[in-house]
Amino acid sequence: MIRPELRAHLTRQREAYVAGLTLAASLWVATRGGWFLAALGLCLAALAAGWLVLALRRARFARPVSDPGVVELDEGRIGYWGTGGGMLGGTMALEDLVEIRLLLKDSQFWRLKSRDGQALLVPVAAAGSEKLFDAFAGLPGIDMGALAAALDRRISAQSLWRRPG
Numbered sequence: 001m002i003r004p005e006l007r008a009h010l011t012r013q014r015e016a017y018v019a020g021l022t023l024a025a026s027l028w029v030a031t032r033g034g035w036f037l038a039a040l041g042l043c044l045a046a047l048a049a050g051w052l053v054l055a056l057r058r059a060r061f062a063r064p065v066s067d068p069g070v071v072e073l074d075e076g077r078i079g080y081w082g083t084g085g086g087m088l089g090g091t092m093a094l095e096d097l098v099e100i101r102l103l104l105k106d107s108q109f110w111r112l113k114s115r116d117g118q119a120l121l122v123p124v125a126a127a128g129s130e131k132l133f134d135a136f137a138g139l140p141g142i143d144m145g146a147l148a149a150a151l152d153r154r155i156s157a158q159s160l161w162r163r164p165g
Helices: 004-012 014-030 035-061 131-137 144-153
Strands: 070-074 077-084 087-093 097-104 108-114 119-123
Touching (some): 004 014, 014 035, 035 131, 087 108, 097 144, 131 144
Antiparallel strands (some): 070 077, 097 108
16 A cells, blocks of 8 residues: 555665654653653653664665675675676675775775775665665764765765774
8 A cells, every 4th residue: 555665765764763753752751740751851862862863874875775786794794795797796804994985887886995905896775785884883983974975975985984093
């Protein structure tokens, strides 16, 4: 009964909707009277607001699958398994990652560069690519807002992150 486009949108944004409902419920609790409920509700509202911001950024990473291959994240290693055509894939440890770029060719690609100079191209719209948000979030000095904004601009960007030191 639901249109496929609406279903895809609701699926992609479900975490943001839950965070928004949690924010509304915590503000409702804060207005129920008394200092205890007000303090509890406002504390929960602050947590829910932070969760909502993260959920909206994470949703920008979750794209409809339109590129070949699968992205995996396992024990601190990013893996991309392509289907040929020059995109065979490979793995890279997060601790070896020194640079992240966003490339625009026929579609968008994350270009991950390791300490030894090897690069791994990962399509932005590959299956499982939304896992990269959580992988990138743990990198030192990274600005996740800048990464999400670069995805929306659809331009080939210079280095979006470099390992400090």
